[in-house]
Amino acid sequence: MSHFYGVLGGSRGEATRCGTKKSGLVTYAASWNGAIRTHVWHDHQISKDRYEVWEAPWKGAGNSKLLSRGIIGEQT
Numbered sequence: 001m002s003h004f005y006g007v008l009g010g011s012r013g014e015a016t017r018c019g020t021k022k023s024g025l026v027t028y029a030a031s032w033n034g035a036i037r038t039h040v041w042h043d044h045q046i047s048k049d050r051y052e053v054w055e056a057p058w059k060g061a062g063n064s065k066l067l068s069r070g071i072i073g074e075q076t
Contacts, residue, residue: 004040004049034062040072049073 002018004025019025024041035058040051049072055065070076 003042028056028058030058032059032061034058036067043071046071 001020003021004019006017006019006025006027008015008017008027017025017027019040021042021044024039027038029036035056037054037056038051039054040049042048043050051068051070051072052066053068055063055067057064068076
């Protein structure tokens with residue numbers, strides 16, 4: 001059963017992906033200069049959903065840098 005839901009829109013329309021508490025969900029939005037990677041997952045130790053947002057390399061370009069992390073629905 002899906003716990004996470006992702007939507008991607010672009011020139012070819014919209015696509016969706018689902019993730020479970022076990023699998024989580026990872027997304028990339030990329031350009032020629034690098035990418036933004038998001039990761040959402042369920043932290044079983046605290047029974048909350050977490051997220052991280054990273055600047056990430058893409059096809060040899062860009063940096064790896066943590067931009068944000070936290071618990072979904074809570075102020076950081």
